[in-house]
Amino acid sequence: MGDFDNKKTFSATDDSVVVIIGSGAGGGTLANELAQKGVDVVLLEAGGLHEPGDFIADEWPSFQQLAWTDMRTVTGDWRVARDFPNLPAWICKTVGGTSVHWAGASLRFEEHEFRARSTYGDLKGAQLLDWPVTLDEMAPYYARAEQKMGITRTEGLPGLPGNNNFKAMYAGATKAGYTQCSTGRMAINPVVRDGRTHCMQRGFCFQGCRYSAKWSTLYTEIPRGIATGHLELRSGAHVSRIEHDAKGKVSGVVYFDNGKEQRQKARIVAVAGNSIETPRLLLNSASSTFDTGLANSSDQVGRNYMRHTTGSVWGVFDQPVHMFRGTTMAGIVRDEARHDPSRGFVGGYELETIALGPSFLAAFFDPGGWGADFTAAMDSYANMAGMWIVGEDMPRATNRVTINGGVKDQLGIPVANVHYDDHDNDKAMREHAFKTGEKIYNAAGATRTYRTPPYPSTHNLGTARMSAKPKDGVVNAHGQSHDIKNLFVSDGSQFTTSAQENPTLTIVTLAIRQAEYIAAQMQARAV
């Protein structure tokens, strides 16, 4: 298709380019922002190119098309380790990354969330830390990100119209005394804008937006970057290693292209493989100089893996809801999204509508379940409403991505192991959130409610975190490695703490800001 035909290609030995690994919300945005500034970029994406015409309106076949299903292993006391031992995360391997699959919820962090350590204190068993940036510093970039993505309820854009699933949430929330319930701030066109049509309420948000109404780098940032002549996209390019020179600066990357090893030189490398692949790559790039992996003098690469306190509540009613009709997640209750330790935990959580088809409901609502109780729940499908908990989970040095040396993927590269144990704060928050969800649906007249444990993580964060001091993290306030000046991290791995908000808006915001920094540093020949 025309949009993705590279206007310019760069030679493998061209060491003046910025190489970006991963084309999602972070990598795709960084690529375009740099290209718009005249910086030459090679964007390497491990996945294939799947455009809106290719998307599949069927959960399992779509999953096979878009999801990262390369081997990973899982340990820890979270139920995902038992139920999904090779699927710690539901994220993407496709051009556009997880911005193809996400549901569009776009909230700014709260002021105190950038100061989690100062606000919450030093929790035992957690390694809380303040971000090296403040909300004030982020605010102008948040505004630019919101303009770029077209967030409902900002910049004069209306909210999305509420679907049946939202009606159930709203009725219950208001009856239960909550006052902050709406169809939320969503990166989904409520009107025709930005050359893309408005939402048609398909309900296949997770399977890729057929109408391109939901923002994704796939059909915005990437084609725009390519059109400048400064961005070359290489899909099906799986990076296996980042190389460095004798001075300890990164010099290029090695990647697999149709099974063949290729090398691309680089002036700068930005890693945006999402929070499992990014640390895996940094760790697998260990050398005699950097024997614990790249950018890892602090030993923090892979640590502090966060995935939000999640879980779902389903409500069954006497009459049909047909929750699958319409947007998957345009509905939110924000009343519990605050820091209030009198509830028994630090941090807060959002409650957002969610819907699944029978395929995924059967797979995820009670993993491993079977029998009459299971089918009684499934048989209520048409009368079900659903909501998803998104809460701030604690960064723990022991929750980490490491290399599982005993297992190799289809390219012969040692795989990532994801280890996660719930902190007591996470458990207390989840229990509170389950009860809130049940209260809401009961208030709306539900005859039964169900609690669902966390799914394979769709929010993955923290594994190359920002820190003021090098010993506490991996990158500085611009996502630049403390150890290696020309190495950057550009995805959610940068998050110092998880906050309670869906991460994509903040990832895009950081990428806009990082592009400015990188371009200025290049101009000043500082990098």
Added chain:
Amino acid sequence: MSVIQLTRRGFLRNTGGLLAGTLLFASGPIALLSPTKSWAMPMQTLDDQQGKTLLVFSRHLYPHKDMEDAIYALVVKDLDAAAAKDPAVKQLLVDGVAELTEAGWLSKSPQAQLETVKALAGKPFFEKVRSTAVVSLYSNDMAYAYFGYGGAQGDAGYIFRGFNDLTWLPDPPASASGPVPTV
């Protein structure tokens, strides 16, 4: 979506039996999808008795009283395909069925059958059938019709086809919601 892919290899290896039945509901959503009331499903490698046993076993795992056998047959289809591809899987299924057959399982009462199923919970045969069934049973057009799920019919969007049509709860105020675009 279930597509029977017939390859030359499949034909040559098609030594399997036949699973067949009749629709329970002459005018249900499944009947609307089906040209006739009878259905049949040839198997590549499992025989009639093995197919039947696995179908009944699947019904016990996921007992939807009003769900047609034709949908459970799709579980057997996928187990049969897995067995045709992998001798270890075939052995697991054949041995598991043989154990049940020896105990006269198919002739027992549903309650007695269920007791046996419970006793097998967590074991490899049980897990193979369950983990296949939880996907196959719920990921096909007939199941979607059974559950009242739109499936691919929603591909064009529900904006003018009932995305917000429920009337048994009040409409949220405009400030909490938003306008429906008219085009």
